[in-house]
Amino acid sequence: MKDKVNEIQISYKERVPAPFWKKIKSSEDASKLLYQHWNKNTIELQESFKVLLLNNSNKVKGIYQLSQGGITGTLVDLRILFAVVLKTLSVGIILTHNHPSGKLQPSDADKKITEKIKEAAALFDVTVLDHLIIAPNGDYYSFADNLML
Numbered sequence: 001m002k003d004k005v006n007e008i009q010i011s012y013k014e015r016v017p018a019p020f021w022k023k024i025k026s027s028e029d030a031s032k033l034l035y036q037h038w039n040k041n042t043i044e045l046q047e048s049f050k051v052l053l054l055n056n057s058n059k060v061k062g063i064y065q066l067s068q069g070g071i072t073g074t075l076v077d078l079r080i081l082f083a084v085v086l087k088t089l090s091v092g093i094i095l096t097h098n099h100p101s102g103k104l105q106p107s108d109a110d111k112k113i114t115e116k117i118k119e120a121a122a123l124f125d126v127t128v129l130d131h132l133i134i135a136p137n138g139d140y141y142s143f144a145d146n147l148m149l
Contacts, residue, residue, distance in 0.1 A: 038134065047071070102139075
């Protein structure tokens with residue numbers, strides 16, 4: 001009798017034909033797209049962390065919600081984040097999370113996780129293009145625009 005071994009399968013399927021992908025040219029483009037896809041019923045109640053996955057031309061491959069937390073924070077598991085990034089063959093990412101309070105200034109924890117993700121991404125030749133903090137009214141803060149990346 002053969003030993004049973006767990007099988008790992010990697011797959012990714014494009015659902016939208018390439019010509020219809022939206023190209024991200026600025027933090028404003030990214031924030032509008034992300035805000036449009038945010039659940040307006042929970043954006044004021046709890047923090048969520050998402051990643052915008054991009055191809056080599058900065059065209060959107062997808063948006064993945066990594067976590068949903070409480071009023072003042074949410075956890076980010078780097079292993080899950082990079083499993084998604086690598087599985088989708090993304091070469092650029094934009095990190096994003098919301099602040100239910102509406103305060104747009106990044107916390108020390110926001111700065112630390114951004115740096116940690118940026119360092120890990122470099123090992124995989126993935127570029128962290130920005131980290132956006134989204135407020136419930138749609139306003140945003142961009143790490144890149146504020147020279148924090």
